[in-house]
Amino acid sequence: MKDSKNWYHLIGICGSSMSGIASYLAKTGNYVTGSDLKSCEISNLKSQIFLGHSKKNIQKDIDYVIYTSAVTEGSAGYVEIEEAKKLGLKILKRSELIGRLLRNKISIGATGMHGKTTTSAMIATILKDAGFAPSFLIGAEVPNLGASWGLGKKITPTKKNNKFIFAPKDVVKEGKVEYFVVEACEYDRSFLDMKPKIGVITNIDKEHLDYYKGGLPEIKQAFRKFIKQLPENGMLFVNQDDGNLMSLIKSAKCKVKRITFKKPWPGLSLQIPGRHNLFDATIAAHVAHELGIDSKIIKHSLNNFEGAKRRFEVVGAKDNITVIDDYGHNPAEIRSVIQALTEKYPDNRKIMVFQPHQQQRTKLLFKEFSEAFKGIDELIITDVFLIAGREKDTGENLAKKLAEEVAKKGIDAEYITGYESIVDHLKKIVKSGDIIVTQGATDIYKVGEEYLK
Numbered sequence: 001m002k003d004s005k006n007w008y009h010l011i012g013i014c015g016s017s018m019s020g021i022a023s024y025l026a027k028t029g030n031y032v033t034g035s036d037l038k039s040c041e042i043s044n045l046k047s048q049i050f051l052g053h054s055k056k057n058i059q060k061d062i063d064y065v066i067y068t069s070a071v072t073e074g075s076a077g078y079v080e081i082e083e084a085k086k087l088g089l090k091i092l093k094r095s096e097l098i099g100r101l102l103r104n105k106i107s108i109g110a111t112g113m114h115g116k117t118t119t120s121a122m123i124a125t126i127l128k129d130a131g132f133a134p135s136f137l138i139g140a141e142v143p144n145l146g147a148s149w150g151l152g153k154k155i156t157p158t159k160k161n162n163k164f165i166f167a168p169k170d171v172v173k174e175g176k177v178e179y180f181v182v183e184a185c186e187y188d189r190s191f192l193d194m195k196p197k198i199g200v201i202t203n204i205d206k207e208h209l210d211y212y213k214g215g216l217p218e219i220k221q222a223f224r225k226f227i228k229q230l231p232e233n234g235m236l237f238v239n240q241d242d243g244n245l246m247s248l249i250k251s252a253k254c255k256v257k258r259i260t261f262k263k264p265w266p267g268l269s270l271q272i273p274g275r276h277n278l279f280d281a282t283i284a285a286h287v288a289h290e291l292g293i294d295s296k297i298i299k300h301s302l303n304n305f306e307g308a309k310r311r312f313e314v315v316g317a318k319d320n321i322t323v324i325d326d327y328g329h330n331p332a333e334i335r336s337v338i339q340a341l342t343e344k345y346p347d348n349r350k351i352m353v354f355q356p357h358q359q360q361r362t363k364l365l366f367k368e369f370s371e372a373f374k375g376i377d378e379l380i381i382t383d384v385f386l387i388a389g390r391e392k393d394t395g396e397n398l399a400k401k402l403a404e405e406v407a408k409k410g411i412d413a414e415y416i417t418g419y420e421s422i423v424d425h426l427k428k429i430v431k432s433g434d435i436i437v438t439q440g441a442t443d444i445y446k447v448g449e450e451y452l453k
Contacts, residue, residue, distance in 0.1 A: 006063040007031045011077040013049055014040035017068055017094060017185075020137050020149030024101075027151045033057075037076060043147070052076075055083035068094045069188045070387075095190035098137065098182055102194060105135070106177050108287065109184035111191045111226065112202030112239075114333050115280045116183050118272075119202055121145065121308045122284035122301075124181040129301040130293040131155070134179035140327070141309035154178045157292075187211060189222050197234040199226065200287060202280065204244035206368075207330055210360040220244060227251045235290060237283055257290065259283045267299045272307045274340030281305070310445065312340055316452045320432040322348075323448040329357040329441040331368035338375040341435060348435045352376045353422055353447050355399075355440040356384040362398045370405040378429065379406060379413040380422055385442040419443075423450045 008025050010018050013034025019042055026032045026044040034042070035050040035057045042049065050057045053076045058065065065084040071077040084091050092100075102109075110120035117139050124136040125144045135152035142148060154176035184191035187208045204216075204223055212218045223245070230236055232253045238245050240258035249256050264278050265285035281302045288298045307313060310327040317323065322345075326337050334354070341350050352373065356362040362369065362384050373379050381403040386393055403415035416422050426436065426447075438448040 005029045007033070007061060008064050008066055009058065009062045009080075010034035011053070011065065011067045011071050011080050012036050013042065014038050015068065015070070016139055016148065018066070020147070021066070021094065021097065023147070024135070024137065024149050024151060033062075035077065035080065053080055055079050058083040058087065058089070060087050060089075062089055064097070065089050065091045066094055066097050067091065069190065093190070093193065095185070095193035099193045099195055101135075101137075102180055102182065102196060104178075105180040106198070107180045107182065107194075107196040108198040108200065109182050109191065109194050109196030110200040110202070111184040111186050111223075112200075113186070113205040113207040114328075114330065114336070115202040115276055116185070116200075117308050117327075118277060118311055119200060119280040119284055120181055120183040122281055122305055123200070123287050124150070125305055126284060126288040126293060126298055126301045127179055127181065127291070130288070130297045132179050132291070132293075134181050136181040137183065138181070138308070139183045139185070140311065143306045143309075144304070152178055152180065184226075186219075186222060186226075189225075191226055192222065192229065195229050197231060198237070198287065199230045199234070200237045200283060201226075201239065201245055202283065203239050203242045203332075204248075205330070205332055206365065207361075209364045210358065216244065220248060224248045224251050228253070230254045237287055239279070239283070257286055259286055265298070265302070267295075267303075269303050271303070271305065272312055272340075273344040274312065274336055275343075276336040277307075277312075277340070312337060315438075315445070315448050318452050321430055321434050321436065323436045323438070323452055325438045325445040325448055327441050328439060329361070331365055331372040334369075334372040334439060335374075337437065337439065338373070341437065342375055345435050348433050349377045349431065350375065350435050350437065351378045351380070351426070351430065352437045352439055353380045353382070353426075353444060355382045355442045355444040356402065357441040358387055359384050359394065359396075359398065362402065363396075366398070366402065366405075369402055370409065373406055373411055373413070374409075376411060379403070379411055380425065381406070381413065381415050382419070382422060382444070383417050385440070419447050419450065422447050426451050 014036040023043040033047050110116045121142040127134040133152045136150045138148050184194050188211050228251045234254045236252050236256045240260040265282040285298045313325045315323045315325050381399050383399050400415040403413045406413040438444045
């Protein structure tokens, strides 16, 4: 501790949104502790992780207590927030901390309701392959990068990219600059705390309606503010085909680059299927191009990009049966996965196991969900995952209702409760050549893993 810069305590340290930050902070010379309801190992962390939340975990010598949006008054971790307030400690939301980390760097923030993980991962991968040595914080493990986080280093800009507007005087020290790529989540307006130099917006859609109770108008208002915050010497990359997004770009003070689905980046032959991935690659390519990276490097990097964990991830195969897992939990994301399945496996029978994430999302987007599964041959829907501290069980069986509604549309859909029961059912119905997809932002991937065993 004596040799450390600061002492950070992270509440919920084992979560995907915090573990990378913990590793980054430790790697940069800070002392890091944390607490969670589950155990885990954090890279570079040589300190204690407390199993469970307690006010005893909070010491008066801690410099910063970091929490995520998941820590609310109704959650187990809030007791540590209360103790930190009592001791007068500095308390920062995760997004506020990221905003501090981005200062004095050429920061790139990718946001949007769908595709921000893949897009930010692609941008960081291209920068790495081009020798830009970026730091990055992404919401999933990225095989090409070796982790969900990375500590970069300052580099001397080449003659080609030194002219670039994204290397203003405020980030240049001794002729060197540092690049930092982050996935900027829009939930509870977290992305507004980050204030990147370069903004990337993949799309705007009805999502996170438990927070954005005003619906799409409120969501657009938050994105408008994100756009307004971009500096004049920065740049904004947007999806030209998204009407919700295009109505906001007049708010930008900086240069705006419009990207369309109709003009994919030339020479791309991606390993990961789907039009949505091709678009994410195209927008990432445009960002890299504006940074002065050679087109050959961009094409080579993207064509060798293996995807991100839980984003159309091929988990394994057994007896000519392939198991794929995807994190998508919104109707638009489900449709994109089905399109990718149709593209990659046009002649195979497709079985999807879907777990709805959050009761309010399922209820508010019920109609959209009921129409999202066209192209699936057999659909299994299991119980809605409730988010602790953010919602209460109303007793309404939305999963069963959704299965019944989908079945009315001519799709073989049924409701099954319990992962073990789903695995047993799969053993009975799956045939050689079938594709199984576990779908959702929950532990539903365990069904695929168990089936493969």
